[in-house]
Amino acid sequence: MRIVLTGARGFMGWHTRLRAHALTQHEITPVGREEWPDLPTLVAEADAVIHIAGVNRARDEEGGLSPDEQVNLGNVRLAEELAEAVRGAGRPVRVVYANSIQAGNGTPYGAGKQRAGEVLREAVESTGGHLTEVMLPNLFGEHCRPNYNSFTATFIDKVIKGEEPTINDNPVNLLHAQKAAAALLEGLETTETVLEPKGEDVGVQEVWDLLVEFHESYVGRGEIPDLSTDFRIDLFNSYRTALFPEHYPIKLKPHADPRGFFVETVRCAGGQGQSSISTTVPGITRGEHYHLSKIERFAVVQGTARMSLRKMFTDEVLDFHVTGEETTAVDMPVGWVHNITNTGDDTLITQFWVHEFFDPENPDTFPEPVRPATDAEENAR
Incomplete structure (x- = not known):
């Protein structure tokens, strides 16, 4: 399939593109800010769209909008522009939308993600296409940005620098980016309208303790740490990628x-x-x-x-x-x-x-x- 991948150069976009390259024969067209003006033409030539592009954080003084408005309206605007491209294609288009379990939770981000899903569903169904919303929980993984994408990335940055974070020990469901990417690619084939991939149920303090264990083992003693579970492997891979290349050889x-x-x-x-x-x-x-x-x-x-x-x-x-x-x-x-x-x-x-x-x-x-x-x-x- 010819797939338009929005947000392709971001954290989740890179992981999705990587998995598609490794495990499928899909032809991926990466779309970021530079390619966004060409979206109508690219969608018209594609078999499907995976829509990951979104607004997680506000920018300073953008368009005279408050930070909350930037996050809320930014996600809606991206969906509206994609919806316009879908209608302009003049034929059914399959769309996979990287939504969030926070959709509809009353926050600006949750409101924007929910409304974006509604905008996309209306456009896709009006043209006879199919929309699958993938409800993603908290994500982590390699090349995740500290103080932006995930608290795990912030914890990794701090453990490497020898700093102590402020921890509110709440339960959280954490999904590795490659497992999230697998769900997004599944959305290209499924008849389901909603997919809800599940991650690992852990405590925030537990994540920090594991990272401290990894750092003391890997950097402190020169050992590969205990890798007895998939979650440990995924978290260790995320941690050691943040050490690269400065820590090597x-x-x-x-x-x-x-x-x-x-x-x-x-x-x-x-x-x-x-x-x-x-x-x-x-x-x-x-x-x-x-x-x-x-x-x-x-x-x-x-x-x-x-x-x-x-x-x-x-x-x-x-x-x-x-x-x-x-x-x-x-x-x-x-x-x-x-x-x-x-x-x-x-x-x-x-x-x-x-x-x-x-x-x-x-x-x-x-x-x-x-x-x-x-x-x-x-x-x-």
């Missing part, structure tokens, strides 16, 4: 004597875990893939290498130049394409570790080049 501590040296490359507090050793001849590159949830460590123990990473849907490539003489490791963040190249003259020896046993039915490994070929290079082939 991780310096490991070799112990040498006349016989040679020994170095502990991974220490785990819990979970499964699977280790492997590979040799790579000079000039060869391994990897060229990304993951949705897998925690993976590359540790060079002999030779010289370049580890390269690129966040999906961006152009900047980060290079880490490493050597077995100063044994270091890099833990690959999810949603980042990565590889390792032998840049030396001798055989490279690398240990690879992942937090789970390999499952051929669900490998969570998606091929993608770190440095995509240019059009000229493609034409020369």
Whole structure:
């Protein structure tokens, strides 16, 4: 399907685009502020729309509106402009709307999200299309912005900086962004008009305590923490992504004597875990893939290498130049394409570790080049 994805460069938009790229054959057209004026044309050419774009926070002095009006009316305005594009398409269009469990709760945000849903439903049904509203709870995940998207992102920022947050210990339902993205993509196929994905029921204090545990384990003792539940894995992935790239590569501590040296490359507090050793001849590159949830460590123990990473849907490539003489490791963040190249003259020896046993039915490994070929290079082939 040809899908228009609004809010594509935001937190949820990136996760939805990533999951669609990994697990579907959908053709995604990302729409942000720059592309918004072209929305009528893009919708007319699409099979469906996933509408994520919204207003969570007010901007200073925007349009003479109060902060509450900016949030409320901003969400309605985006829906009205999308509704106009849907009507202008002149045919049925399927729309998936990223709504919120806060819709209709009396807050400016809740009022705006509820009214936006009503506007979209009227437009979609008037043209014979189908609208699915996905009622999302509190979200968290990789690349979530502190003091904006989620309290978990704010907690992560504070635990890394060594600061203490003010905590109101309320119960909360937390849904990881990849699970939210799965529900949005399900909306493209379902006959349901409302989907209500459920997250993890936790306390706010419990989230902070887990992050403190992760930080003390991962940064303080150099250990992979207990990863015995899906929620722990998702929260740890969110935490360690906030450490990237400043925290890497991780310096490991070799112990040498006349016989040679020994170095502990991974220490785990819990979970499964699977280790492997590979040799790579000079000039060869391994990897060229990304993951949705897998925690993976590359540790060079002999030779010289370049580890390269690129966040999906961006152009900047980060290079880490490493050597077995100063044994270091890099833990690959999810949603980042990565590889390792032998840049030396001798055989490279690398240990690879992942937090789970390999499952051929669900490998969570998606091929993608770190440095995509240019059009000229493609034409020369």
